[in-house]
Amino acid sequence: MPVRxxxxxxxxxxxxxxxxTVVIFLCTQLLPGDAATVLLGDTATDQALEEVRRQxxxxxxxxxxxxxxxxxxxxxxxxxxMALNQSVSALVWPPFLASLQxxxxxxxxxxxxxxxxxxxxxxxxxxxxxWAVLTVAYGGISVPEFVLGPLLILIFASPPLQLxxxxxxxxxxxxxxxxxxxxxxPTATLCAVLIAHVVRQTRSGVLAVSxxxxxxxxxxxxxxxxxxxxxxxxxxxxxxxxxVLALDIGYLMGSVVVxxxxxxxxxxxxxxxxxxxxxxxxxxxxxTLLIGTIYIFAxxxxxxxxxxxxxxxxxxxx
Amino acid sequence: xxxxxxxxxxxxxxxxLVPPVMLALLGLLWLPHDPNAMDLAHRYAAPSGPHPxxxxxYGRDVLSRVMAGGWRSxxxxxxxxxxxxxxxxxLSLLAAxxxxxxxxxxxxLNDAVLxxxxxxxxxxxxxxxxxxxxxxxxxxxxxxxxxxxxxAHAAATRVAxxxxxxxxxxxxxxxSYVMFREMLPNIMPPVIVEGxxxxxxxxxxxxxxxxxGLGTQPPAADWGVMIKQSWDSVRSSVWPIIGAALPIxxxxxxxxxxxxxxxxxxxISKEKAxx
Numbered sequence: 001m002p003v004r005x006x007x008x009x010x011x012x013x014x015x016x017x018x019x020x021t022v023v024i025f026l027c028t029q030l031l032p033g034d035a036a037t038v039l040l041g042d043t044a045t046d047q048a049l050e051e052v053r054r055q056x057x058x059x060x061x062x063x064x065x066x067x068x069x070x071x072x073x074x075x076x077x078x079x080x081x082m083a084l085n086q087s088v089s090a091l092v093w094p095p096f097l098a099s100l101q102x103x104x105x106x107x108x109x110x111x112x113x114x115x116x117x118x119x120x121x122x123x124x125x126x127x128x129x130x131w132a133v134l135t136v137a138y139g140g141i142s143v144p145e146f147v148l149g150p151l152l153i154l155i156f157a158s159p160p161l162q163l164x165x166x167x168x169x170x171x172x173x174x175x176x177x178x179x180x181x182x183x184x185x186p187t188a189t190l191c192a193v194l195i196a197h198v199v200r201q202t203r204s205g206v207l208a209v210s211x212x213x214x215x216x217x218x219x220x221x222x223x224x225x226x227x228x229x230x231x232x233x234x235x236x237x238x239x240x241x242x243x244v245l246a247l248d249i250g251y252l253m254g255s256v257v258v259x260x261x262x263x264x265x266x267x268x269x270x271x272x273x274x275x276x277x278x279x280x281x282x283x284x285x286x287x288t289l290l291i292g293t294i295y296i297f298a299x300x301x302x303x304x305x306x307x308x309x310x311x312x313x314x315x316x317x318x
Numbered sequence: 319x320x321x322x323x324x325x326x327x328x329x330x331x332x333x334x335l336v337p338p339v340m341l342a343l344l345g346l347l348w349l350p351h352d353p354n355a356m357d358l359a360h361r362y363a364a365p366s367g368p369h370p371x372x373x374x375x376y377g378r379d380v381l382s383r384v385m386a387g388g389w390r391s392x393x394x395x396x397x398x399x400x401x402x403x404x405x406x407x408x409l410s411l412l413a414a415x416x417x418x419x420x421x422x423x424x425x426x427l428n429d430a431v432l433x434x435x436x437x438x439x440x441x442x443x444x445x446x447x448x449x450x451x452x453x454x455x456x457x458x459x460x461x462x463x464x465x466x467x468x469x470a471h472a473a474a475t476r477v478a479x480x481x482x483x484x485x486x487x488x489x490x491x492x493x494s495y496v497m498f499r500e501m502l503p504n505i506m507p508p509v510i511v512e513g514x515x516x517x518x519x520x521x522x523x524x525x526x527x528x529x530x531g532l533g534t535q536p537p538a539a540d541w542g543v544m545i546k547q548s549w550d551s552v553r554s555s556v557w558p559i560i561g562a563a564l565p566i567x568x569x570x571x572x573x574x575x576x577x578x579x580x581x582x583x584x585x586i587s588k589e590k591a592x593x
Contacts, residue, residue: 012429019430023439027446142571144522146529146542147563150549158553254437258526273530276445284445288438295435 001307005314009307013300020292021073025066028281069285078286083278088286092268096290098169099267103256105183106190110248114195115241118202122237123229125207133199140196145255149189149262156185167264186263190255194248198241205240209233239310246302253295325583331576338565341381342388351379353386354537362555372557374548380561383539390451390540391566394524394533395573398458399466399516405459406466407474407509411497414474415483425471432464440523444532451540454533458520469512473505480504511584518573525566541566 040048053059057068072079078088121133157166164185170178209215210233218228257269264270268287275283307314351369357377365372371380413421431439443457477483478501486496527533528542536543544562552559 013433015426016430016433019427020434023431023434024442027442029446138571138574141574142518142567144525144566144570146526146545146549147567150552150559154552154556250435251437253435254440257437257441258530261530272441276441277531284442288442291438292434295438296433299433 001304001311001314005307005317006304008317009300009303013296016296016299017293020296021070021289022066024285024288024292025069028285029062029065073285073289078289079282081275081280081283083275083280083283088282091283092271092286092290095266095268095271098265099256099260099269100294101172102183102186102190102260102265102267103252106187106194106256107245107249107252109187109191110194110198110252111245113191114198114245115202115238117195118199118241119206119234119237121199122203122206122210130203133203137196137199140192141200143192145189145193145258146262148192149185149259152185152189153263169265169267182265186259186265189259189262190252193255194252197248197251198244201244202237202241205244206233206237208240209236235309239306239313242302242306242309246299246306249298249302250295253291325579327575328579331572331574331579334568334572335576338384338388338569339392341385341565342392345382345385345388349382349385351382353378353382353539355379362551362557364555364557371561372555374544374558375551375554380544380558383544384541384561384565387534387539387541387544388565390534390538391521391525391528391542392569393451394455394458394527394540395517395521395569397455398462398520398524399513401455401459402463402466402516403470403509403513406463406470407502407505408497410467410470410474411501411505412493413471414478415493415497415501424467428464428467432468436461437523437526440527441532444527449527449532449535451534451538454524454527457527458523461523462516462520466509466513466516470505470509473508474501477501477504508584511580514573514577514580518570518577521566521569521573 040052050059057065060068076089078092080086081088081091084091117133121130124130153166155161156164165182166185169182172179210229215228215232218232219225223232256267257272259265260267260270261273268291272284272287272291274280275287307317355378357373359377360369360373361375361377363369363373363377369379369381371384374380374383409424413424440457440461443460444453447453447456483496483500486500491500524533525540525542525545528540529546531546534540534543536547539547541562545559545566548559548562
């Protein structure tokens, strides 16, 4: 992989991260009730508000506030949560790990099932399997998480079946079986839309490659069909699949927020929604920055993997 | 434009779209019952003549609420992309026409914003502006703007190298004239067709915001708010959730089917305009 390509992608990742911090800072500063009002309540006198603002450094110019906030954040210091009266960095860590497990399992399932079903559909192009997979995919794309999630609870976590827990989480060390049981429904909800999406993209990727000139040439040359599929079609279609998976991580991050709320899963997304509803600025900043950073990092990895799989991409962007 | 050929996806899509959209539009003019009138004697009623979709936990008529709230959900689905279009198209026309540092800076900034997960960006903007229907539309528009700008910019650069644009500039026409009279009509059709994929996404995003309590604020209702309230009381009756979820699923499925069909016709790969 060309060094220039590598450096370029890393530089882009850093730029994105900076833009993310600016967006987060601006959005949390636009908030009508500022931190002082949240702290003292609506009945506070103007004098008391001024005093607290000075203590919190809210009377300084915006760029100065931004730089001092950024400096602290880089050192892992996100201030104290107003609503929970705890250090934010200590507060976000356990939910962060919980979300990582949920998103990780969902991502692996999406990658494996989505690509497998997409390839199967493409190879059965126009036949029954193809139609069945496409129909399921349309269904998956059209049912939002907040309809599917509660529906799964109603079917699998309510009487009469009551097969699985409807909410919460158990740590892996407490009991792997119980941990898994709590993961199944949230993961299934997360996967539905994304699998459908990956299936459709992978299918069209494989179809596009298998209709290309060089595959025609390989077939006319008399290569056995299985060999053409495994050695010539799939490796080339894989780049499309990786690109799609990378883009879908962003969607996954959003879905995690919704799914955690539906299943009362103690993760970063649920913490973020709590911080928004309780107007806890420090917590909002830390949660969004963490989620955004993971996404930017995941995208960077995906870009590099693509450049490695397909050297032409790396050459073009170097 | 190819000859219009019958496509089962387009037909199915339209059939699914028509009832919920018509109900939402009709709801602006006429409602069978007052959508907020409580009737505690008839809570959780099954579908019947006077209440075709049953009643909810307060005995409110579900059909009337679906009709009364429909415009809000559709407004988020159409309003978000429309607002994004209004901002992204002039910007991309100017960028394609001017080129140079302005275009470079815009595209770089755009790529950087694109690397923020869409729903997270939406939520951040809601944090900044406060939770309301109007702010939800703005938040959705800002969040899909970078993707829209990419599509619009690609179309604008294709048009910017056309001879009639060069001719207009040599004639000494003002920049605004070249942008809006010469280029705009040529980029609108592809931008609208490609942009239509954001409608399904925006309806889902808007309903999700309402579901999370960050969009339409009760007592006003839209389909997202209704779904939230219906799930909370689903153990008592399943009729309200069926009434509330059916329209939105029909609309999203309809938009997806019809959109795919239109994009295939226009020869656009879904990959390029990834949501």
